[in-house]
Amino acid sequence: MNRNRVLAVGLVVPPAVCGLLALLRDSFDNANAALLLVVVIVAVAASGYRSAGVLAAVSSGVWFDFFLTVPYNRLTIDSRDDIETAILLVVIGVAVSEIAIWGRRQQARASRHRGYLDGVITTSQAVSEGGSTQDLIDRVCAELTVVLGIDGVKFVAGGNRTSAPQLNSDGTVTRGGRVLKVERDGLPTNAEIELPIQHAGRVRGRFLLTAATHIARPDLQQRQVAVALADQVATALIAQPH
Structure with a gap:
């Protein structure tokens, strides 16, 4: 109604x-x-x-x-x-x-979070079934865009570090060593946010998150789901050739 x-x-x-x-x-x-x-x-x-x-x-x-x-x-x-x-x-x-x-x-929030976790499970199943690594990366990019409510995501292979804002493994977002208050101020809009993926302590690549056109305020659980999604790609990169 x-x-x-x-x-x-x-x-x-x-x-x-x-x-x-x-x-x-x-x-x-x-x-x-x-x-x-x-x-x-x-x-x-x-x-x-x-x-x-x-x-x-x-x-x-x-x-x-x-x-x-x-x-x-x-x-x-x-x-x-x-x-x-x-x-x-x-x-x-x-x-x-x-x-x-x-x-x-x-109730609506719980339903959204359940959907996010379903996305992690679906992505994990895709890894276990041995699909294309590029298809998996594309799937994760799409999931990250929805989970974080941002404009877009792209993946860059390699272990190069930059001074860009970072979405860390615990769900915090830091910039220059300072923890940002995402729930209050939102994700940075003037720079890409890096979500590095690691395996055995080594950075294998990173997702570049863009939130330029509007203020996105994903909560801690959403950011932790994003990290879990990215980790699926690290597993696939180790298990499969590009």
Whole structure:
């Protein structure tokens, strides 16, 4: 469901629910009505749009006041208990929306990381099956581009060292011996980042990572996955001729 539709649901459903509950005022407690509206807010917030969840919470509070508190059909409340219930409805609704959105984002993040690890496993299988080294390098370049969210990757054979920024085996990124804060500042955009591949302590080549057109902020786990992918090429270079 797109954002506009979710916003519309967050705006329209609370007054509809409150209008129906108004028909049952004598047999339906306001506290239970508030709990039902929280369910509506959670359903809207589960879409992943914060603005829709907040809108549903505010809409629920307004129409709870209008339909279900004395004096009815007016935006005023005489009962202190109803005032507290209306305020708590909005506050809890916003809080629940934030929790629902956080949970959805964590789930999406876990799914992405699982996909990255699947890429490592697939690449490892390609090495064990003895495919072309160049095909493996091309596969790893494509995987690195996706995992790190960068513009592109190329592979250069040989053990020459340069002063370029380095993506190290522990997932840190250094420049001139200084560890960069990638999550905050992103990968360097003014130079290629080297990801060296080693076997038996010897550098066999390096991937040159380009992140020039936008700020890429891969987290530590993504960078460690990138190192694991690159290591597959080191194994293949030892096992197979070019």
